Structures are given as C-alpha cells and as structure tokens.
Amino acid sequence: DAKTTQPPSMDCAEGRAANLPCNHSTISGNEYVYWYRQIHSQGPQYIIHGLKNNETNEMASLIITEDRKSSTLILPHATLRDTAVYYCIVRVLQGAQKLVFGQGTRLTINP
Amino acid sequence: DVKVTQSSRYLVKRTGEKVFLECVQDMDHENMFWYRQDPGLGLRLIYFSYDVKMKEKGDIPEGYSVSREKKERFSLILESASTNQTSMYLCASTLEGGYGYTFGSGTRLTVV
Numbered sequence: 119d120a121k122t123t124q125p126p127s128m129d130c131a132e133g134r135a136a137n138l139p140c141n142h143s144t145i146s147g148n149e150y151v152y153w154y155r156q157i158h159s160q161g162p163q164y165i166i167h168g169l170k171n172n173e174t175n176e177m178a179s180l181i182i183t184e185d186r187k188s189s190t191l192i193l194p195h196a197t198l199r200d201t202a203v204y205y206c207i208v209r210v211l212q213g214a215q216k217l218v219f220g221q222g223t224r225l226t227i228n229p
Numbered sequence: 230d231v232k233v234t235q236s237s238r239y240l241v242k243r244t245g246e247k248v249f250l251e252c253v254q255d256m257d258h259e260n261m262f263w264y265r266q267d268p269g270l271g272l273r274l275i276y277f278s279y280d281v282k283m284k285e286k287g288d289i290p291e292g293y294s295v296s297r298e299k300k301e302r303f304s305l306i307l308e309s310a311s312t313n314q315t316s317m318y319l320c321a322s323t324l325e326g327g328y329g330y331t332f333g334s335g336t337r338l339t340v341v
Contacts, residue, residue: 154330161233161319161332162272216262216287217321217330219272 122206127224136193138223140206143187148210151182152217153191155202162205162219165191196227232256235320235333242340248307250336252320260323261303262330263287263295265316272319278303310340 123141130136142151152167166173166180168189173180179192193200205222209215236251254261262277264287274287276295284295292314296304303322307314320333 159335159337161321161335162330164329164331167329216274216277217272221271 122208122220124204124206124220124223126221127226129226129228130193130196132198132227132229133195136196136200136225136227138191138193138204138206138225139188140191141188142206142208145186145208149208150210151180151186151189152207152209153178153180154205154207154217154219155200156205156222157199157202165204196225198227198229201225201227233320233322233331233333235318235336237336238334240336240338242307242310242338244311244340246307246310246340248310248338248340250305250307250318250320250338252303252305252322252333253301254303254322254331255301256322256324256331257300258322258324258331259300261297262321262323263293263303263305264319264321265289266319266335267316275305307338310338312340314338315340 150167150169153165154162156162165177166175168180168182182189203222203224205219233254242248260279263275264272266272273289275293276287278284278297281300294306318336321330323330
C-alpha cells in the first residue's frame with residue numbers, strides 16, 4: 119500500500135470548514151483513498167473513500183487531485199464533536215486486507 | 230448500521246492468566262480483524278480472518294491466538310498474559326472487497 123503524509127496537527131474554528139490535506143505521491147492506479155477518524159477512546163470510524171472522482175456524503179467531502187497524488191478531506195461546518203485524529207489511508211479494494219494507519223492529523227475544533 | 234460489539238470496555242487481568250477478548254458483528258461480514266493500539270505506535274494488526282475457521286497472522290501475532298467458529302464471532306486469546314500486552318484492543322469487520330471497515334469501541338486491557 120502507498121505511503122501517506124499528513125500534518126501532525128491542525129486547528130479550526132467551530133462552524134468553519136476544516137480542510138485536512140493528505141499526500142500520497144506513490145499511489146498506484148488501483149488504490150483507493152480512504153479517510154477514517156478516531157475520537158478519543160473510541161474505535162476508528164469510516165468517513166469516506168474515493169478513487170479519482172470527488173466524493174461527498176453526509177459526513178464530509180473528498181477532493182482528489184487530477185494526478186491523484188494528494189487529496190483533501192473537507193468537513194464543511196466543523197463542530198466540537200469533530201475533534202479527533204483523522205487518518206488518510208490508500209489501499210486496493212480487495213478482500214481481507216489490513217488497514218495500515220499512519221500517525222494521522224490531530225484536528226482540534228475550537229469554540 | 231453495522232455493529233461490531235466487543236464484550237468488555239475495560240479489563241484488568243493478572244500476569245500469566247489466559248484472557249479471552251470477544252468480538253461479534255451483526256452484518257454477515259466475511260472479514261474480521263484484531264488490532265492493538267499503543268501511544269506512538271498507532272494501530273497494529275494482530276490477526277485477521279476471512280472466513281469461518283480461517284485465520285491469518287498479522288504484523289504482531291506473538292503471544293496471541295484467535296478463534297473463529299462462527300461467522301459473526303472472532304475471539305482473541307492471550308495464552309499467558311504479560312504486562313507488555315497492556316493495550317487498547319480493537320476489533321473490526323468488513324465485507325469481501327473491503328468497503329468501509331467498521332470498528333468496535335475497543336477493550337482497554339491492563340495486565341498487572
């Protein structure tokens with residue numbers, strides 16, 4: 119699986135959009151970009167995934183650059199409950215494959 | 230919503246005890262996983278299973294075993310608990326194809 123690079127921490131004001139970047143310059147053509155988050159003392163929670171098109175669901179939007187070497191997770195109206203560690207993972211969509219979690223970005227939403 | 234339920238939220242065991250951590254999922258997922266999470270080391274895969282009675286070692290299987298007798302249940306066994314197995318243990322499941330892993334809430338195990 120391709121390696122990802124994320125900033126270790128970010129801050130965002132409540133009600134503003136939180137934009138979390140991820141670099142995955144060695145991504146291959148069949149690897150998807152996944153985002154998970156982990157709120158303190160809970161298991162990781164799936165947010166969204168995509169291959170090359172931008173994706174949106176009820177939780178977030180995922181913007182993937184045309185060359186697929188980077189992506190941005192957007193939380194459109196951040197709330198205090200969005201304070202968590204956010205993980206960007208790239209992997210193939212195949213069977214019983216483990217998720218390889220990096221260190222992620224610790225996002226703090228400030229009132 | 231898929232639910233992955235871990236039997237205990239907190240557990241305290243003595244060194245040398247045999248410890249069972251249970252995980253049950255309710256959405257007929259083929260694949261189930263056990264991870265442990267430690268500060269500074271992130272999540273590390275212990276074992277996974279892609280079918281009943283099938284198991285595969287992950288990155289750190291030493292000191293652990295697993296059992297999957299039914300599709301919905303995946304048990305992690307610490308044969309003889311040691312203090313270096315004090316950790317947060319997380320169970321996860323996913324469909325064939327790997328869409329959206331679902332994690333349980335975790336079991337924080339302390340071995341004294």
